[in-house]
Amino acid sequence: MTTTQADRDLVAATDVGDSPTATPTPRPLPADEVVLAVRDVRIRDNVGDREIVHGVTFELRPGQAVGIVGESGSGKTLTCRAALGILPEHFTVSGGTIEIAGEDIAGLTPARWTALRGSTISAVFQDPGSYLNPSLRVGAQIAEVVRVKAGLRRRAARARAVELLAAVRLRDPELVYGQYPHELSGGMLQRVLIAAAIAAGPRVLIADEATTALDVTVQAEVLDLLADLRERTGLALVVVSHDLAVVAQVCDEVLVLRDGEVVEQGPTEQVLYQPRHAYTRMLIDEHEQYGLERFLDADADADADADADAGTGAEADADADGGRAGAPARDREFDGVR
Amino acid sequence: MGTVRRVLGLVSGRLAVAILFVVALLAILGPLVAPHDPLATSPRTLAGPSGSHWLGTDNLGRDVFSRLLEGSRTSVVGSVEVALVGLAVGVVPGLLSVYLGRVFEWVTLRVADTLLALPFLVFAVAVTSLLGNGITQAMLTVGVLLSPLFYRVTRAATLTVAQSQYVESALISGASVGWVVRRHVWGKVLPPVMVALAYTVGIGFVVVSSLTFLGIGVQPPAPTWGGLLASDLGYLSYQPWAPIAPAVLIIVTVWASNLLADAIRDVSGEAGRALLNNRRARAVRATATTEPISAGGATP
């Protein structure tokens, strides 16, 4: 995995060139403002004295979702952390720029960061339990965020916290408000954290492996919730996962990161159906061979009625006609869905 | 054994071992090389350091240096006794408390709690008055009272291992409890027990010194570090510097024991291997800063 600097530059350059961000998505946007812009960001490990992330570029507008796929150590988490201004101590952004709602983070003061975090950019991570104080009721912890960030008084903050718990579709928000973290399941904890993350009405939410530790059905619930928030409130999402399918479910654009390099980037459809890089093809093959797809493809027609209420997904609209020669079997399935 | 080599790989480990080695040497050879008879009195009382009396003489004119050397044997033997008795009494029940069922576990836990609750100095005084005033009696008592430390350390280490997946998978393969203890548990329990042992040796020195300071466990003319300290303190106005020598000896020895305990803890187990690997990696990096190091990422 050692590459020379020249190699990296070359790859980074071609990546930027290939980047299909140039082809605009046809979907009308609620607002044309870029809420998060990551441009050719490079991250360096100062102790190991090497570059870990070799140029990541993407832009996010309200209501959009970008997915980053990669394995542990691919640099996906570092990229997110850079955007949040919470890189571990010995890592630095060594190149490129990150803008949050038009503001370059390079010149941000700690005070300005505090103001931005939570109210403009926010995040949820993998292990929800460790982000909550086990000795405080979860409601109080959300109310605290509301009081600090929105400046509400105690009573108003409590009402707002219950509202937020309802907004993340917890069934009995009043009950959950008074519960302690250990009384909640992993899925419920992750919802509580999402509630806390959206408490101050951020424009961007970064979900870094937020569903990885959850059961599949619960994972789907949380992903549905994110998609729902995005549609209802125009929240822009950065979804980070090791599973291409998870990302594909929620995002319009996908970046495939490997050893710190973006090996593939484009609209979800394009990445799924015309993968260019061998690594992306491997990720897809894994699903084809060992996942449900193996049966779903073979019995696409039988399965069509199961997915009959398709069409709610706006995702399927983008780039529908563009070159499908690569995967006839898969296309059949997609036709079935329509 | 790997742990010994790794302990010696640390500067602190080497220092601790060196100091303890010198102290042990003092205990063995000290009385032989002592320039004077430690019990012989002379008219030159409370003399300052001189060519023939390196550390001066005490209130009865006895050579302080010779008394220190002679006293080191009692102190070292005493503290080692404390540690070994604690080890012998504590480790086996600690191990068995995990495997021998609830009743044994409950009983041993209560006994350990009880022993912990007893103030060992007072208890040692009581026992020596019962069994006769000897250092061995006193140290046996203190060792038994310190054994809960070994019991708890062993039990905690055993519990962690006993619930681990590799022990379960050994059991699933048909391994007996004896096999599991020999193969998986012992190696994990040994390092913390060694830490406790080194630490207890340190406590032992303090206890021997304290007891002999109080005059318990030794007959008056016999020299010990604690006894020297006590008698020196009586003549503080004549020789204000006199307590320094025995005090420094006690402090340095106890410190070295604790340092050794820390060193063993640092290098044992997974974390220890990681620590040493990191050091090695850093050393390599330092020697070849110009050459970029391959990340050596995980290959499938």
Place this chain on the structure above:
Amino acid sequence: MSADDQQRAGDRPILAVEDLAVHYGAGRRRQSVLDGVSLSVARGETVGIIGETGSGKSTFARTVLGLVRAGRGRILIDGEDVARHKPRQWQALRRRGVVQYVFQDPLRSLDPDLTIEDSLVEPLLVRGMRRPEAVERARAYLGRVRLDEDLLPRLPGELSGGQRQRVAVARALVAEPGLIILDEPVSALDSANRVGVLEILKGLRDSGVALLFISHDLGSVAGIADRIAVLYQGRFVEVGAARDVVNTPRHPYTRLLVGSAPTLRSAAAARARREELRALLRT
């Protein structure tokens, strides 16, 4: 063993669980985990048990392995009812190595202080095999999981996650078992390693070893299982051929599982449907 006996042994399932019930605690704190479940695994068959956290899937595996006491019912391992076995009988059975287990987390399932060789030969040494012979066999099975022999003197800490999980599989194999139970064997691994391990498992299946997968994710085992059993709240709500369970799930929970498994196809299509099923399961 006569030819007739052999014939019968061949027909007999390697594992048959009948009406198994397991509970934890007693009295008022008694909590039923498995409530009368039955499942059989034929020789050479690959079965996936799918269930969420708390469904009882791990308890099922641990009961079959004798780590948890069965409350009621029968567990036949290679024809021998083990549900009431005493520790000695378990030990004897385990030394025959009929059933082996691969843990989810390869970081913790190998003793960090033992070399790979020591870990691999352990199941053989405990049953009294001589070390040289055991090492010989360990070498052979290391090759079978596509690992190099020079890993033998290494410690688990020096191996990658994928390598370690392969060692864990090799460790299960050296006992030459009839059945391997695997608890989420690939969920802790990266894509490349996941494919590698799954390929090895597929090879095992083809060579006649029965596999019992335990997972929360239908998608992760559907591709290699012959049959799938869906465990929900301590009962099997659906057992059938993998293809049928995936394509025509009958129970609402199975339908939710299929609809929830992240696939490259689903997109957001099934969102409304999932919502419906969740509401249905709640009642």
